[in-house]
Amino acid sequence: MIDLSIFLAEHPYIDHSSPRIRAKAGELFSGIESSLERTRIAYEFVRDEIPHSFDIGSDAITARASDVLARGTGICHAKANLLAALLRGFGIPAGFCYQHITLADDGSLGYCIHCYNAVHVEGRWIFLDARGNAGGRQALFSPGKPILAYPNRSEYDEYFWKGIYASPQMGVMRMLDAAVTRQDVIDNLQDYIEGEPDIPGW
Secondary structure (H helix, E strand, C coil): CCCHHHHCCCECCECCCCHHHHHHHHHHCCCCCCHHHHHHHHHHHHHHHCCEHHHHCCCCCCCCHHHHHHHCCECHHHHHHHHHHHHHCCCCCEEEEEEEEECCCCCCCCEEEEEEEEEEECCEEEEECCCCCHHHCCCECCCCCCECCCCCCCCCCCEEEEEEECCCCHHHHHHHHHCCCHHHHHHHCCCCCCCCCCECCC
C-alpha cells in the first residue's frame, strides 16, 4: 500500500493552506464533487490562465504556489507547484515528474529540467503538464495516456526521469528565489535531478 500522505503535505513552495490558494480552489471547485473533474478544472486553469513567464516575456519570477497565483505567471516548475497546491488543499494527492529537454528547440543552449505533475485520482496516477500551450504545444487533460507539452526527440538527449516526487526540486526553487529576471532563470536552470523519487517508476 502506497502512503499518499506525503503527496498531500504542506510544503514551503506548495502552501495550500494560504488564504489565496484556498479561495481560488473554492471558486474553481464550487459545486463540483468529483475529484477527477476538480483535477481537470484546476489543470486547465493553471495551463491556460497562468501563462508561462517565457511566453509573455515576463520578468516576474515566482516559485511558491501562492506567489504564482498572485502574480499570474511562472515557469513550468512554478506552475506545477500551483497545480499541486490547488489539488492538495482539497485532498487530491499531487506530485512532480521531470523530463530532460533542450533549452532551445535546436539544442544550441544545452538542456534543462522540465517539470509536470502526477495526480492520484480515482485509484490511479495521471500525468498532466500545465506548462501552457503557446507555440503550438498540445498538452491536454488526459486521464489515460499522458499528452504532455514536449515529445522526446530521438535526435536529442531528451528523456523522462522515472518516478514521482512528493516535493519540488529545491535547487530549482532556490534558483527561482534568487533570480531577478527571466535571463537569470535561463542562465541557471539545472539539467540534473537531486534525490530519489518517492515512488519509483511511473
